[in-house]
Each structure stands twice: as C-alpha cells, then as structure tokens.
Amino acid sequence: MPTPFPSEYDGHVMASWVDFRSALAxxxxxxxxxxxxxxxxxxETFPTDRGVQCFCWSEGTIRLEIPSNHYLTFEDKLTVDDEQWLVDAGLNPPSGRPGSAGDGSPAFWLDTAPRYADRIADIAVRVLRDLWGIPHPAFVKANTPGSSRALDLAAPAPTESRGFGLTVPTQPESPADLRSLLIDTLSDGLDFHIDLDGDGDPVLRLNGGIVHIWPADDEPAVQVLTTLLRGVTDRSRIVEPLSEFNRxxxxxxxxxxxxxxxVQHTFPAAPFVPQHLVDVLATLSGILDTVDDDFVARFGGRSARMTTDHECEDDELPEELVHLAELDPEGSGFLDIETVLxxxxxNKATLQRFIEIAHEQERSWLDNARTAITQAEPDEAASCRHEADGWANTTKALQRALAFVSRHPSTNRVGQPQLELFSPPTDPTLFDEWEIDEE
Structure with missing residues (x-):
C-alpha cells in the first residue's frame, strides 16, 4: 500500500498561512x-459574494466585515452554526439591515484600532481558510479598489522546471504537486489534448472513451477511471460477467x-514515473476495445464509447439536459445551482452521468469544427464551436451543482468562483449594493 504523503506537507501549508497572516497584518x-x-x-468563472474586506473609517478605526445572509445567495447561505462560529471568532453579529439608517451594519463586523491589525489578520485568515474553505493562500486574491497603493501580500514563488522523461522518477510533495505532474506528463510529455474538470484534474479522450485522472487525497497515488457502459439496470444479470472481468x-x-x-485503476506515485501512466492508459485502451456488441449483450445497457463523427441528437439526450438547454438557449452557462438541481x-451519480454526456457532446462538436476547417467551411466550423462552447458551459454548471451536493455545508463551502467583491462604500454599510431582497 502506498505510504501517506509526508506529514511536512501540512506544515508547509500552515507556514504559508502564517506568512500570509503576517503580510496581511x-x-x-x-x-x-x-x-x-x-x-x-x-x-475562473461565476461570481459569488463570499470574501473578507477591511475599510479604514479614519486614521484610528478599521472595520473588518464578513457578508451575512443578507448578501449571500442560495448556495452560499450561512448556517446557524456558521453564524455562531463567526461570533465566537470575535465578530459582532449584524446590527442593521441593508439600506437602513444609523450606525449598524448588516454584515458581521469588528471595529478596532490599526495597532490591533494582527487580530484582524488572524480572524480574516480563519474565515478564508476554515469558513470559506480556501486550501492555500495562493488561492486568495487581494484588491484595493480605488487606491494606487501596491499590495505587499507575497505571491507564491514559481516552481522550477523538472524536465520530462518517461522513466524519470519524481517525488510529489502534495496532491496539488502530483496533479501538476499528471497535467505536464499528459499535455507536454505525451502530447495529449486534455481538458480540466471542476477540480482541475485532467480529462482526456482515449479510444472513444472519456478518461478521468486524478491524485488521491490521502496518499501519493494516481486514480484512473473511465465509463464502459451506461443504462445498466439489471444488477443480477451482471454478477457473473463482472466477476469474470475483474478476474x-x-x-x-x-x-x-x-x-x-x-472501471478504475490506482497505482502508487511515490515516486511518480510517467511510464507507469503510459502503461495504464495502454491497457485501458485495450479494455475499451473489448466493449463491442457481445460485451454489451452480456452486461446490458449501451456502450459509453463515442466516435468522432457521432453526437447525440436531441431526442437521444436525457430529458433533463434538454430542459437545461431550453433554460439557457445561448449556452452561456449562467444557470444558478438551485435551477440545475x-x-x-x-443524485450525484445522475449529475456525474450528465457531466460526462455534456463533456462528450463538447468534444464531438469540437471534432466536427476541426473537420469543417479542413474542408474549408468556416461558417460550419464557427457554428460547431458555438455548440461546443454551449456544452462546455453546461458542463461547468453541472459541475458546480455536483460540487454543492457533495460538500458539507459548513466546513467546505468554497466551490464557486469569485471575480469581484464589494464596491467602495458610501456610508457605514459596506455591502449595500449586494443586497438580496428577502421574500
């Protein structure tokens, strides 16, 4: 069994947060x-209202604010435990409503003097890390709207190039490091065209199948998965052929x-050797070759493999995906999580199946676009790319919904991107422009 990631990994992350907190203070x-x-x-996509902000009212008072449920949408709402956690952290509960007169604030807030900046920094880090679930300060964006002052928060140092060789071993320092090794190996070393899923893990097309590759969370190992069949409903029918397959x-x-x-395979990555991944993909390609009519007849269902000249017609798509397309006719992807759910x-398995179908549609339309380009049909190519973009955005909307269903509501709340936070205040309330009317 692979050995766990070295314990110093957590120490490196904690040290990064300590450095970030000092710079923030x-x-x-x-x-x-x-x-x-x-x-x-x-x-990368889709705004949200979660974050932290500080405002200097005067040379002697700095206010720290965390948005309350007055400003948070369905998927971002704080639970009762979350609200109590903020109070226990030292913040005052909301003391006013958006747009109301007076000195109250509709956000969780704390006023303090600049000499207590370390306390503000400590609370801010705990909120970012423990409430919003940001895993590392490298994923925090700092802005000073309307100010020309430069930010001193240090950016992560660039990693050194490790080169590439099929038999060159590399010891990954963390799951994120192993993920980078996988992406570099597939895209640069093996010249695969890859996509990244909602977690940033590589997805590639292999012999008509969609293959997902990701690092294990708790050990230095790589997991590889692809879907062979869909629509298998008779569980008793597959017992014998499934046992034979695994033997x-x-x-x-x-x-x-x-x-x-x-079908899934896990192989150790301590160290990671690219040739191991090559061998696994070669074997997996051979397995996909066995998914023929006889294979389908034994298991039931239908093959999940797709060819480059195939895309589902509307009447072959699940009714739910057709409905999503009707709700987003331009394929913008700006469907909120509540609507998707x-x-x-x-059901997580259903959402994952829809993600795979949408992703296959995207790849198929991209293939059609490339074919149109080679046939000197630019208008057809543009139309195919538009369809591909629509399916790509549908995939992202489904991935956001799956992430929301999968995570614990209080301890792992980051899953939605944030592009921009709060506009400069015009009164003591910092969140007025982000008010959500309560019914």
Whole structure:
C-alpha cells in the first residue's frame, strides 16, 4: 500500500498561512482613511459574494466585515452554526439591515484600532481558510479598489522546471504537486489534448472513451477511471460477467455506479514515473476495445464509447439536459445551482452521468469544427464551436451543482468562483449594493 504523503506537507501549508497572516497584518496596519481592502478566492468563472474586506473609517478605526445572509445567495447561505462560529471568532453579529439608517451594519463586523491589525489578520485568515474553505493562500486574491497603493501580500514563488522523461522518477510533495505532474506528463510529455474538470484534474479522450485522472487525497497515488457502459439496470444479470472481468483484468476494478459500469485503476506515485501512466492508459485502451456488441449483450445497457463523427441528437439526450438547454438557449452557462438541481435532481451519480454526456457532446462538436476547417467551411466550423462552447458551459454548471451536493455545508463551502467583491462604500454599510431582497 502506498505510504501517506509526508506529514511536512501540512506544515508547509500552515507556514504559508502564517506568512500570509503576517503580510496581511502589516498591510492593514498601514491603511489610511478611506482605504478599502478586499480578499476573495481566485476562481475562473461565476461570481459569488463570499470574501473578507477591511475599510479604514479614519486614521484610528478599521472595520473588518464578513457578508451575512443578507448578501449571500442560495448556495452560499450561512448556517446557524456558521453564524455562531463567526461570533465566537470575535465578530459582532449584524446590527442593521441593508439600506437602513444609523450606525449598524448588516454584515458581521469588528471595529478596532490599526495597532490591533494582527487580530484582524488572524480572524480574516480563519474565515478564508476554515469558513470559506480556501486550501492555500495562493488561492486568495487581494484588491484595493480605488487606491494606487501596491499590495505587499507575497505571491507564491514559481516552481522550477523538472524536465520530462518517461522513466524519470519524481517525488510529489502534495496532491496539488502530483496533479501538476499528471497535467505536464499528459499535455507536454505525451502530447495529449486534455481538458480540466471542476477540480482541475485532467480529462482526456482515449479510444472513444472519456478518461478521468486524478491524485488521491490521502496518499501519493494516481486514480484512473473511465465509463464502459451506461443504462445498466439489471444488477443480477451482471454478477457473473463482472466477476469474470475483474478476474481477467486483475489490476483494474470494474463496478456498477448507479446505472454506469465504470472501471478504475490506482497505482502508487511515490515516486511518480510517467511510464507507469503510459502503461495504464495502454491497457485501458485495450479494455475499451473489448466493449463491442457481445460485451454489451452480456452486461446490458449501451456502450459509453463515442466516435468522432457521432453526437447525440436531441431526442437521444436525457430529458433533463434538454430542459437545461431550453433554460439557457445561448449556452452561456449562467444557470444558478438551485435551477440545475431543480431540473436534474440531487443524485450525484445522475449529475456525474450528465457531466460526462455534456463533456462528450463538447468534444464531438469540437471534432466536427476541426473537420469543417479542413474542408474549408468556416461558417460550419464557427457554428460547431458555438455548440461546443454551449456544452462546455453546461458542463461547468453541472459541475458546480455536483460540487454543492457533495460538500458539507459548513466546513467546505468554497466551490464557486469569485471575480469581484464589494464596491467602495458610501456610508457605514459596506455591502449595500449586494443586497438580496428577502421574500
């Protein structure tokens, strides 16, 4: 069994937060009147209201604010335990409503002198790390809207290039480091065209199958998974062929997840050797070759493999995906999580199946676009790319919904990206422009 990641990994992360807190305390201590500092997660898509901000009312008072449920949408709402946690951390509960007159605040707040900047920094770090669930300060974006002052929060140092060789071993320092090794190996070393899923893990197309590759969370190991069949409903029928499959491919494990037959392989990565991944993918490609009509007849269901000239017609798509497309006719992807869950339900296996179908549709339309380009049909290529973009955005909306269903509501709340936080205040309330009307 692979050995756990070295215990010093957690120590490195903690040290990074300590350094971040020190730099933040120095920055807060140097704030001047009307200075505004916002801290929020760095994500690629979709805004959210979660974050931390500090405002200097005068040279003698700095206010720290955390948004309350007055400003948080469905998927971001604080629980009763979350609210008590903020009070226990030293913040005052909301003492006013958005837009109300007076000195109260509709956010969780704390007023203190600049000399107590270390206390502000400590609370801010705990909120970012423990409430919003940001794993590392490298994922925090700091802004000073309307100010020309430079931020002193140190950016992570660039990693040194480790080069590439199929048999060159590399000891990963963390799951994130192993993920980077996987991406570099697939895209640069093996020249695969890869996509990244909602967790930043590589996804590639192999012999008509969609292959997901990711680092294990609790040990230096790589997990590889693909779906062989969908729509398998007769569990008693597959007992014998499933047992035979697992005996034949003893290093791979096939099982039924919902109505999908998936096959998975885990191999140790301490150290990581690219050739091991190459060998696994070669074997997996051979397994995909066996998914023919006879294979389907034994297990039931239908093959999950797709060819480059195939895309589902609308009447072949699940009704829920068709409904999502009708709600987002331009394929913008700006479907809120509540809407996606209302349409698709909250079953994780179903959401994962929809993600795979949407991802396959995206890849198929991209293949069609490339074909149109080679045939000198630019209008057709543009139309295919538009369809591919729509499916890509649908995939992201489904991934956000799956992440919300999967995570614990109080301890792992980061899953939505944040592009911009709060506008400069015009009165003692810092969150007025982000008010959400309560019914």
């Amino acid at each position: 120095e920055l807060v201590a140097e704030m001047h009147e009307d200075d505004l500092l916002t801290l929020d997660p760095v994500w 034949t491919h003893r290093y791979f494990h096939a099982e039924l997840v919902g109505e999908s037959l998936v 209302d349409v698709c339900g909250q």
